[in-house]
Amino acid sequence: xxxxxxxxxxxxxxxxxxxxxxxxxxxxxxxxxxxxxxxxxxxxxxxxxxxxxxxxxxxxxxxxxxxxxxxxxxxxxxxxxxxxxxxxxxxxxxxxxxxxxxxxxxxxxxxxxxxxxxxxxxxxxxxxxxxxxxxxxxxxxxxxxxxxxxxxxxxxxxxxxxxxxxxxxxxxxxxxxxxxxxxxxxxxxxxxxxxxxxxxxxxxxxxxxxxxxxxxxxxxxxxxxxxxxxxxxxxxxxxxxxxxxxxxxxxxxxxxxxxxxxxxxxxxxxxxxxxxxxxxxxxxxxxx
Numbered sequence: 001x002x003x004x005x006x007x008x009x010x011x012x013x014x015x016x017x018x019x020x021x022x023x024x025x026x027x028x029x030x031x032x033x034x035x036x037x038x039x040x041x042x043x044x045x046x047x048x049x050x051x052x053x054x055x056x057x058x059x060x061x062x063x064x065x066x067x068x069x070x071x072x073x074x075x076x077x078x079x080x081x082x083x084x085x086x087x088x089x090x091x092x093x094x095x096x097x098x099x100x101x102x103x104x105x106x107x108x109x110x111x112x113x114x115x116x117x118x119x120x121x122x123x124x125x126x127x128x129x130x131x132x133x134x135x136x137x138x139x140x141x142x143x144x145x146x147x148x149x150x151x152x153x154x155x156x157x158x159x160x161x162x163x164x165x166x167x168x169x170x171x172x173x174x175x176x177x178x179x180x181x182x183x184x185x186x187x188x189x190x191x192x193x194x195x196x197x198x199x200x201x202x203x204x205x206x207x208x209x210x211x212x213x214x215x216x217x218x219x220x221x222x223x224x225x226x227x228x229x230x231x232x233x234x235x236x237x238x239x240x241x242x243x244x245x246x247x248x249x250x251x252x253x254x255x256x257x258x259x260x261x262x263x264x265x266x267x268x269x270x271x272x273x274x275x276x277x278x279x280x281x282x283x284x285x286x287x288x
Contacts, residue, residue, distance in 0.1 A: 071264030
């Protein structure tokens, strides 16, 4: 495009005026640009969205996981059951009765039958039941860790779930109450970290299972227990913590992760109580 001499002169005058104005602004103390403060790197525990953000959307749905990510969750937590025809889906209970508009055991329903259901357990619009593959695809290549519970099921289903996770580009930690399930999963997906869940009423002995971490019911997460696990080289994730007193207590005990139904509030609390110095106790767990 050709520019006329008159237009060029006008442009030059305007540019000069802008230079003078910018210089005046720079000279005025009140108008100087202030560099943005760098957000500190916190050494506190990771915020782990339990079934996503189930206080804001139906649990274990893509809407719940997306909400947790928007709220600033560092990790997501979910549960995997397998349908009659071998498709891993995200469902906490062995049946669909509590969480959906249907009835029956997940293991007795086909993937098509589960896909036709709507999740009603939680606020907001009803949502479809996601497959594990959908969530793995969503997290593919991201920095978000998925803490994926393998529920009680057939050995072949455990193998299928572990292989699917290992073949994805998502960052997955396998965890379960069953040390045998973890042993089976580790045999086919040795590069995925494994985490044993222990509760007040059920806690298996891991034996020689090479655990990356342990997920403790809050009643088991004493200062001495967390310290002992960390000395053994294991990270510690505590469930299910939904109030500031609990978050503060577990942070003081150097827990590595807070599994919570309220990741948004936990994120705000963690940011407001950011600790930039390293924790007193050494972290012995392997890095992945």
